[in-house]
Amino acid sequence: xxxxxxxxxxxxxxxxxxxxxxxxxxxxxxxxxxxxxxxxxxxxxxxxxxxxxxxxxxxxxxxxxxxxxxxxxxxxxxxxxxxxxxxxxxxxxxxxxxxxxxxxxxxxxxxxxxxxxxxxxxxxxxxxxxxxxxxxxxxxxxxxxxxxxxxxxxxxxxxxxxxxxxxxxxxxxxxxxxxxxxxxxxxxxxxxxxxxxxxxxxxxxxxxxxxxxxxxxxxxxxxxxxxxxxxxxxxxxxxxxxxxxxxxxxxxxxxxxxxxxxxxxxxxxxxxxxxxxxxxxxxxxxxxxxxxxxxxxxxxxxxxxxxxxxxxxxxxxxxxxxxxxxxxxxxxxxxxxxxxxxxxxxxxxxxxxxxxxxxxxxxxxxxxxxxxxxxxxxxxxxxxxxxxxxxxxxxxxxxxxx
Numbered sequence: 459x460x461x462x463x464x465x466x467x468x469x470x471x472x473x474x475x476x477x478x479x480x481x482x483x484x485x486x487x488x489x490x491x492x493x494x495x496x497x498x499x500x501x502x503x504x505x506x507x508x509x510x511x512x513x514x515x516x517x518x519x520x521x522x523x524x525x526x527x528x529x530x531x532x533x534x535x536x537x538x539x540x541x542x543x544x545x546x547x548x549x550x551x552x553x554x555x556x557x558x559x560x561x562x563x564x565x566x567x568x569x570x571x572x573x574x575x576x577x578x579x580x581x582x583x584x585x586x587x588x589x590x591x592x593x594x595x596x597x598x599x600x601x602x603x604x605x606x607x608x609x610x611x612x613x614x615x616x617x618x619x620x621x622x623x624x625x626x627x628x629x630x631x632x633x634x635x636x637x638x639x640x641x642x643x644x645x646x647x648x649x650x651x652x653x654x655x656x657x658x659x660x661x662x663x664x665x666x667x668x669x670x671x672x673x674x675x676x677x678x679x680x681x682x683x684x685x686x687x688x689x690x691x692x693x694x695x696x697x698x699x700x701x702x703x704x705x706x707x708x709x710x711x712x713x714x715x716x717x718x719x720x721x722x723x724x725x726x727x728x729x730x731x732x733x734x735x736x737x738x739x740x741x742x743x744x745x746x747x748x749x750x751x752x753x754x755x756x757x758x759x760x761x762x763x764x765x766x767x768x769x770x771x772x773x774x775x776x777x778x779x780x781x782x783x784x785x786x787x788x789x790x791x792x793x794x795x796x797x798x799x800x801x802x803x804x805x806x807x808x809x810x811x812x813x814x815x816x817x818x819x820x821x822x823x824x825x826x827x828x829x830x831x832x833x834x835x836x837x838x839x840x841x842x843x844x845x846x847x848x849x850x851x852x853x854x855x856x857x858x859x860x
Contacts, residue, residue, distance in 0.1 A: 790813045
């Protein structure tokens, strides 16, 4: 009887084991064969950087849905995050295989910073469900495929800090649902295309070689972050900027933009306004007290008197322009109570400031007045690049005094 009970127990145990094995085999077999083979091809084109063991889990005798960076829904791969996402972790080296385009259910593709090289696969255009494409801080080269414009579900495109060349395809700008486009720190050239998406909130194209002008309707008013600095862009932007009243960050510095700076932008909810090193000209007239913490209009061709509306700015750079007249007394009050921390007015044609020679500038504040049409009434420490000349030659000041 005992032997019979033992046999029954053994039988039950065997059944449980078989169920477990069958379940495991079924789980291994669940991934779509096309996706399985695509992952194998992707793996063959990649290697871990020294110190990385990201690919050690990619053992194709087990379920690929348990691989590091692979996320599945039912029998399809829906997200592929290549590389250890922890900050500072070594990335991967190798190329992105064309087989990526066979993961037809893929909604997210990211590659962490590493030494990935070669072009972007043309097959990316097959990923019709792709919403997020992020391949940043690698060595990806070649042109951005125009066929990415077929990804109508794409919301975020981040190809920053690579070695991409050529133009930004107009087909990218035509994508209807883009939220974020980050292509900074590449070698892109040509013009900035028009962007059709009315949900675009971030556009970062800084540190490229883009040129040409921006049409008044080329960027949507939905933008909150716009950086075009360190390019070769030119022409006026007043009509364009007047439409973009949701901006909280604007950097157009180190270009060749010209024309007037619209007074309306100083009432935008900006935390930072950088328009330095362009060719902006004319009078600058904010409509109301400027509440932007940092405003940099230096190295332009701005003229007229300094508006008292700027006295509420914490860090104000108006140096290397053509401003004239007296500095408003409201600046002095805010400088002495340390509300203003940086006030750079050097290299203009200013004629005076109502401040006592015995006044003490707070240690937390910096004031520079040199190379104007006056002898600075107070000694302050200026940045070294301001030069050593205290005042402008009188011959340069006669016209501006008149």
